[in-house]
Amino acid sequence: MKIAVIGTGGVGGYFGAKLAQAGNDVTFVARGAHLKAIQDNGLHVKSILGDLHIANVQVTDLITDIAKVDLVITAVKAWQVKEIRNDIKQIIHSESIVLPLQNGVLAAKELCEVIPPANVMGGLCRIFSLIEKPGVINHVGYKPEIVFGELNGSLSLRMKNLGHLFDEAGISNKASTDIEADMWKKFIFICTSGLLAVTKTTYGELRELKETRSMMIDLLKEIYAVSQKAGVRIKPEIIDKTIAVIDSVAYDSTSSLTRDVWEGKPSEIDYQNGTVVKLAEQLGVDVPVNQFIYNCILPSELKVRG
Numbered sequence: 001m002k003i004a005v006i007g008t009g010g011v012g013g014y015f016g017a018k019l020a021q022a023g024n025d026v027t028f029v030a031r032g033a034h035l036k037a038i039q040d041n042g043l044h045v046k047s048i049l050g051d052l053h054i055a056n057v058q059v060t061d062l063i064t065d066i067a068k069v070d071l072v073i074t075a076v077k078a079w080q081v082k083e084i085r086n087d088i089k090q091i092i093h094s095e096s097i098v099l100p101l102q103n104g105v106l107a108a109k110e111l112c113e114v115i116p117p118a119n120v121m122g123g124l125c126r127i128f129s130l131i132e133k134p135g136v137i138n139h140v141g142y143k144p145e146i147v148f149g150e151l152n153g154s155l156s157l158r159m160k161n162l163g164h165l166f167d168e169a170g171i172s173n174k175a176s177t178d179i180e181a182d183m184w185k186k187f188i189f190i191c192t193s194g195l196l197a198v199t200k201t202t203y204g205e206l207r208e209l210k211e212t213r214s215m216m217i218d219l220l221k222e223i224y225a226v227s228q229k230a231g232v233r234i235k236p237e238i239i240d241k242t243i244a245v246i247d248s249v250a251y252d253s254t255s256s257l258t259r260d261v262w263e264g265k266p267s268e269i270d271y272q273n274g275t276v277v278k279l280a281e282q283l284g285v286d287v288p289v290n291q292f293i294y295n296c297i298l299p300s301e302l303k304v305r306g
Contacts, residue, residue: 002069010129012075013137022169027058037135047139063087078102078271085114104271122179123148145172149179193255194273194293204251222287229283
């Protein structure tokens, strides 16, 4: 299959490398020193499940340089989706699938504003990975998984084919008939990233101090309340399940949003706690913890973005 992986960070680099290793025709989009290192030395993936190296990688910094593909995996930051969607439209054909793996719950909707909705699926991934240095991806935790589904909730033939593609590449996957609910289940978890950023804690530190743990639980309850007002079909047990996940991750774990805020880089705050705040305002839900987090991070975010 001809595949374009837009964004060769921890997510795109890992899953794209697995797909390339399985014999697919994969073209990566990367920039700067990372692009140069991949061009010179290939793409290296260090993983708790086994390392791999893809030599002679097809990689470019221009999406529009890529010929028509069957599958586009968008693995850029959530706030970059609007920047790339017009270029993606130029490299797809009528049967192409565009699969967003962004954090948050807005990527598929934003893609559908430019790309024919029939080409877009909903998606998410679960993995702890990052760029260790240019040309090297390090998968440090969590069994990698991709969850995907039709936006209308149907179980289609192309979902079956996509599952087979991932199976052949050794990628755990789930075909979902309610991808919106699955995206919200992850969304509830990732929105704790903003709390880490504000409190300057790791997940271990956050969960062991009763004051920050209490804030964390309130944050989860607020997002669940928003999901219910929005008509998302998830059960209240998601709160306890999310707490269990947080209690199980490595003590020193953080998140990409957390690190971006700490390092003075643009972050996904508008697509995480910011989205909670905006939806809550529309739906009439009180979200004081999420509002506090968003208010605290917003000034530095605006400075970074100029």
